[in-house]
Amino acid sequence: MAEQVEIRSKDGSFQKLLKYDDRYYVPNFVGNVKDHLAAIDVMEVREDDTFILTYPKSGTHWTFTLVSMLRTGTTIYRGSPTFLDYTDMETLDKLPSPRVLATHLTFDFMPKQVKEGKGKVITIFRNPKDVLSSLFTFLTKLDHPDFLSRYHFKWEGLLEFFMEGETYCGSWFDYIQNWDKVMAEHRGNNVMYLIYEDMIQDLRSNVQKLAMFLGVSFGPDYLDTVTKKCTFLNMVTEATKAAAPSEQWKEVTKNKTLPIYRKGEVGDWKNYFTVAQNEYFDKVYNEKMENSSFDFRFE
Numbered sequence: 001m002a003e004q005v006e007i008r009s010k011d012g013s014f015q016k017l018l019k020y021d022d023r024y025y026v027p028n029f030v031g032n033v034k035d036h037l038a039a040i041d042v043m044e045v046r047e048d049d050t051f052i053l054t055y056p057k058s059g060t061h062w063t064f065t066l067v068s069m070l071r072t073g074t075t076i077y078r079g080s081p082t083f084l085d086y087t088d089m090e091t092l093d094k095l096p097s098p099r100v101l102a103t104h105l106t107f108d109f110m111p112k113q114v115k116e117g118k119g120k121v122i123t124i125f126r127n128p129k130d131v132l133s134s135l136f137t138f139l140t141k142l143d144h145p146d147f148l149s150r151y152h153f154k155w156e157g158l159l160e161f162f163m164e165g166e167t168y169c170g171s172w173f174d175y176i177q178n179w180d181k182v183m184a185e186h187r188g189n190n191v192m193y194l195i196y197e198d199m200i201q202d203l204r205s206n207v208q209k210l211a212m213f214l215g216v217s218f219g220p221d222y223l224d225t226v227t228k229k230c231t232f233l234n235m236v237t238e239a240t241k242a243a244a245p246s247e248q249w250k251e252v253t254k255n256k257t258l259p260i261y262r263k264g265e266v267g268d269w270k271n272y273f274t275v276a277q278n279e280y281f282d283k284v285y286n287e288k289m290e291n292s293s294f295d296f297r298f299e
């Protein structure tokens with residue numbers, strides 16, 4: 001059973017989270033956490049299911065939008081994905097195929113059938129300094145009483161939580177180490193790895209790779225269109241149109257716009273970190289990432 005915990009930092013930042021089996025979860029995780037994790041474990045997976053696994057702010061919406069366009073053959077903007085973490089099994093079971101589901105859970109928590117090779121998993125990684133800067137902006141845009149009573153973040157405090165692994169999806173460093181292990185041990189060919197910074201540099205070739213991985217056979221014209229539709233500017237435009245899908249994130253911000261899209265750049269962290277904070281971050285990063293196969297670009 002999950003317990004409620006309140007974590008505070010020296011600068012007065014605080015967050016009220018759920019803790020279960022030594023991991024943190026957001027309060028809107030389904031039920032008591034334990035039962036939903038058990039239900040995910042035995043979930044009936046469909047051959048054409050796609051699971052997008054991310055640490056928050058690493059490009060979940062971007063990947064979801066690309067995959068949806070490639071899975072369905074239509075370039076409609078669909079807003080935010082359905083999350084495995086926040087959606088009960090009955091609702092998930094009723095979703096029409098092809099399902100494109102997102103989650104901030106790690107691969108160990110995926111359904112057994114996925115670990116055995118059924119369905120497809122796509123994960124996107126992003127350098128942690130931009131992840132943290134993006135997370136800070138996102139969290140401080142939330143303005144609903146439910147959020148304000150549970151979370152309050154100043155930059156210094158969030159940095160402290162992030163380095164201690166005390167955020168709603170746990171430690172970014174543990175998340176990456178977990179993937180290093182999966183890369184070494186998972187024997188199926190149903191997992192694809194994307195890098196945010198590579199996508200920024202060359203989206204078109206990543207769209208091509210995604211299409212091949214998903215086994216869809218669209219011609220170059222459609223892949224060109226998907227690439228254009230999924231640029232940062234185009235996604236922002238689509239998200240701000242009156243006809244954009246309504247979703248809870250819009251309702252809980254000050255200006256009622258989707259808080260997901262900010263700058264979509266590599267290196268904006270420089271506008272957040274002080275020199276001392278950056279040196280401290282680098283020291284911890286170098287220690288924790290010493291044996292990792294990941295080599296992130298920060299600019």
Ligand code: A3P
Nearest residue numbers: 057058059060061062134231232261262263264
């Ligand atoms: P920034 O806050 O740095 O702009 P997630 O979907 O995992 O919550 O990630 C959100 C981050 O992905 C935000 O980063 C958002 O702008 C960025 N993003 C979303 N769509 C993008 C796109 N088409 N191109 C580049 N970045 C994108």
